[in-house]
Amino acid sequence: MTNQPEGLPRSADPAQVNDYDGFAEAYSAENENSLVTRTTSGPRCWPSPETWPAVGSWTPEGQIRFGPGYSRPVLRIESPIATARLTLRPFLPADSEDVYDYQRRPEVARFMRWEPRGPQDVRVAVEQMARETELASDGDCLSLAVVEPGTGTVVGQVELVLLSAEHLQGELGCVFHPAHQGKGFATEAALAVLGLGFGALGLHRVIGRCHAANTASAGLLERVGMRREARFVGTEFFKGAWRDDLVYAMLREEWPDRGRAAAT
Known part of the structure; x- marks a missing residue:
């Protein structure tokens, strides 16, 4: 058989x-x-x-x-995905107000490649993310709004980038409202997106990168089961200082055990 x-x-x-x-x-x-x-x-x-x-x-x-x-x-999101406590769905233009509430904050923009955003900048960003619903070619980004079902509020965003279709490589990223950190929401959303990458898209390897001083992001990548593979020193002059980057990764063969352990 x-x-x-x-x-x-x-x-x-x-x-x-x-x-x-x-x-x-x-x-x-x-x-x-x-x-x-x-x-x-x-x-x-x-x-x-x-x-x-x-x-x-x-x-x-x-x-x-x-x-x-x-x-x-090709991975295409057509309707919301429910996790234990959250809903992950494509962005809508109406999400701009919720997204502005966290993207305007200096502590959120500190390690991002953008400065704190105003309402118009956020509307443009949300319109772009609303189009990011499919992974088909190298460089495509799948952006999902993370919604707290009880309130309907967008509390963050989680992304999966297709780095290489030929070599089955992807990258995980996320941004969350400070008021909703420390609740396990980012871990829950990241695990769901890793499941899509390894399970639905069949990726071989998914990485996560962050500023070396961004201990919250580094902790998240470790909590979902990724291993730290490298620290790159002085990679660029970033917001007035030289930046170091941390690189984490997980292989598909490691996902079942590490993902299950992270969820418990």
């Missing part, structure tokens, strides 16, 4: 799938309410069906659909 990945339709043998349109139709019939679309086109698909990742606990079964239209896997 074929060792069939959990995320594939039960009617399809991944070692013998050549009709990708038919494969997509078979999967979609079993997963009508998918939240995340992962689309491919053949006959040569990247990666091959045998290597598509299983759908584990971090990417609930039913969130992935396969379909024609692309030469490699």
